[in-house]
Amino acid sequence: MKRFAAALSMAVFLVSPLLRADDTADRIKELKYEILQIAFDAQGEFDTDDNSVEVRQKLDPLVDELASLVPARTEQExxxxxxxxxxxxxxxxxxxxxxxGARADSIWQVVFPEGYYWNVARDQYGEAKNMGYLRGKFTVGDNALNIEFTKAVTNPDWSYSEPTRLAMLAEFGAFDKNPAPPEQSPIGKKGILQNVYVDEDIRIVRGGGGDFGNNTYLYILERD
Incomplete structure (x- = not known):
């Protein structure tokens, strides 16, 4: 009887971590779904419509819990x-x-391994429409990416729907003949982007600092 009890105890010891791992995986899925659902429901017409304190208050605790359920990694990792x-x-x-003037349902970020990224967006100012392209370069710190905006251009044709291709065209200079007006351009501004959580489906970023002040902003992104 004692041998059976000991064997059962050992079996519980071996199975419990597996059960806990399954529970954690399920909770991660639940949190990802809930975060995306809140984010999509709150999506405004333009990116400036998204600045809702109430939505941020819903998202922050969910984001913090999600980040706590995965092993800590450096930005390089x-x-x-x-x-x-x-x-x-x-x-x-x-x-x-x-x-x-970016439309809230038409904003992408394409990150390249060479240390730069392009924000690609459909912009609209009244009846005027164009594609906006903003290039940022980054260096990898321990806890965040250090960023600086280096180029801003536009293109009057916003019919394309392949952001990766468009970002590559922008990098090769295809839209350089249409630089963004200086008063609308953030070229030279610096800040940080901290990838709080990232996996094969979802990426959650907190950013700010530098030229963007002391506020910490939240970005919810889904892999395209």
Whole structure:
């Protein structure tokens, strides 16, 4: 009987971590779904419509819990997951687009392994429409990416729907003949982006600092 009890105790010891791991995985899925649902429901017409304190108050505790359920990684370790094309679902920070007229349902960020990224967005000012392209370069710190905006251009044709291709065209100078007006351009501004959570589906970023002041902004992105 004692041998059976000892064997049962050992079995429980071996199985319990597996059960806890399954519970954690399920909770991660639940949190990701809830965060995206809140973000999509709160998506405004333009990126500046997203600046809702109430939505941020709903998202922050969920984001913090999600980040707590995965092993800690440095920004360098996260970078392999950060690289790629991301669709911005919701944000309460600066859109970073020339003129700040980006449509909230048409904002992407394409991150390249060479140390730069492009924000690609459909911009609209009244009846005027164009594609906006904003380039940022980054260096990897221990806890955040150090960023600086280096180029802002536009293109009157916003019919394309392939942000990765468009970002590559912008990098090769295809839209250089249409630089953003200086008064609308954030070129030279510096800040940080901290990837709080990133996996194969979702990326959550907190950013700010530097030229963007002391506020910490939240960006919810889904892999495109």
């Amino acid at each position: 996260k970078l392999i997951d950060v690289i790629g094309t991301w669709y911005q679902v919701w944000a309460d920070g600066p859109g970073g687009q020339p003129g700040m």
